[in-house]
Structure formats: structure tokens, C-alpha cells
Amino acid sequence: xxxxxxxxxxxxxxxxxxxxxxxxxxxxxxxxxxxxxxxxxxxxxxxxxxxxxxxxxxxxxxxxxxxxxxxxxxxxxxxxxxxxxxxxxxxxxxxxxxxxxxxxxxxxxxxxxxxxxxxxxxxxxxxxxxxxxxxxxxxxxxxxxxxxxxxxxxxxxxxxxxxxxxxxxxxxxxxxxxxxxxxxxxxxxxxxxxx
Numbered sequence: 001x002x003x004x005x006x007x008x009x010x011x012x013x014x015x016x017x018x019x020x021x022x023x024x025x026x027x028x029x030x031x032x033x034x035x036x037x038x039x040x041x042x043x044x045x046x047x048x049x050x051x052x053x054x055x056x057x058x059x060x061x062x063x064x065x066x067x068x069x070x071x072x073x074x075x076x077x078x079x080x081x082x083x084x085x086x087x088x089x090x091x092x093x094x095x096x097x098x099x100x101x102x103x104x105x106x107x108x109x110x111x112x113x114x115x116x117x118x119x120x121x122x123x124x125x126x127x128x129x130x131x132x133x134x135x136x137x138x139x140x141x142x143x144x145x146x147x148x149x150x151x152x153x154x155x156x157x158x159x160x161x162x163x164x165x166x167x168x169x170x171x172x173x174x175x176x177x178x179x180x181x182x183x184x185x186x187x188x189x190x191x192x193x194x195x
Contacts, residue, residue, distance in 0.1 A: 022047060111125070
């Protein structure tokens with residue numbers, strides 16, 4: 001679902017309409033969103049509904065990104081088959097609210113097919129947001145330039161913060177979804193540039 005944004009009015013009704021449009025447990029998702037947003041108004045949002053295949057079952061997942069004047073609110077809703085504790089099918093929704101001043105990085109990766117053909121419209125976009133909640137370290141043995149050296153040089157690595165990542169493609173989600181995520185990323189970047 002494409003992004004909606006405005007600085008001067010609350011976009012809660014548009015957010016609810018976008019959630020309703022997916023048809024994915026709209027009351028459950030909207031109630032969780034309203035609780036997480038609290039009394040702030042919605043500046044911008046992005047709703048992404050994504051089916052996943054788990055062996056011979058189709059499970060659905062929905063991510064909702066909401067930008068308020070002071071926070072980034074992330075919601076994730078999954079559906080589950082019944083189990084020992086809850087015998088009937090159920091959903092789980094988790095929400096996380098991050099102060100905009102805590103956002104350390106907004107990384108946007110654009111994949112443009114056939115860039116020499118004149119079109120610069122991305123076929124895919126990946127939005128990665130880091131705020132220090134999760135860090136990943138990739139280590140590998142360090143080496144020197146001497147091919148005959150057998151010394152232990154320890155390890156070298158890269159520390160990456162990627163607390164949230166969302167990939168959207170024009171082929172799977174439609175061109176509107178790609179441009180909507182890009183617009184949301186612009187608004188988020190603009191709000192966090194001085195934080």
C-alpha cells in the first residue's frame with residue numbers, strides 16, 4: 001500500500017484505510033497501531049502485507065511503519081496455527097516505538113534494472129533502519145600480504161547496525177509500493193538528519 005503523508009494534519013484515518021485495504025486482520029492491526037501511536041498524530045506511514053510460504057502452508061506477515069512528530073513506530077503482525085497453549089489460530093502483533101533522535105542510520109538501497117536504457121525507476125528498494133537495538137558482527141581471520149606468513153593475525157570484522165529492514169519490489173508488490181517506500185524513507189531521513 002502506498003505511503004500517505006502530510007505535515008499539517010493527522011493521517012490516522014488514511015492509515016486505518018490502508019490497513020483495511022490489506023484485509024489482514026484490520027481491527028487487530030489498527031488497535032495495536034492506535035495504542036502504540038498514543039496521542040501523537042501520524043505524519044507519514046507505510047503498510048506492507050507479505051505472504052510467506054512455510055512448507056505447504058501460506059502464512060501472512062504485515063509490517064506497518066508510522067512516523068509521528070517524535071517517533072518511528074514499527075508494528076509486525078503474524079498469523080499462527082493453533083498450538084498446545086492456544087488451540088485456535090491466532091495472531092501475534094509486536095510494536096516498537098523509537099525516538100527519532102535515537103535513529104542512527106537510514107539506509108536506502110535502490111536496484112535499477114538496465115540503468116543505461118534511460119529509466120532510473122528502481123525495480124526494488126531496501127530500507128534499513130538502525131538505532132542501536134541490534135548489532136551484527138561479521139568476523140573473518142585477518143591476514144597479511146606475505147603469502148608465506150603462518151602467523152596468527154587475529155580477526156578482522158565489520159559491525160553493522162540493522163535493527164529493521166524491509167525489501168519491496170515492483171514485480172512482487174507493484175511500482176506504487178516501491179515509490180511509497182522511497183517517499184517514506186525520504187520523510188524519515190528528513191526527520192532524523194539533525195538527531
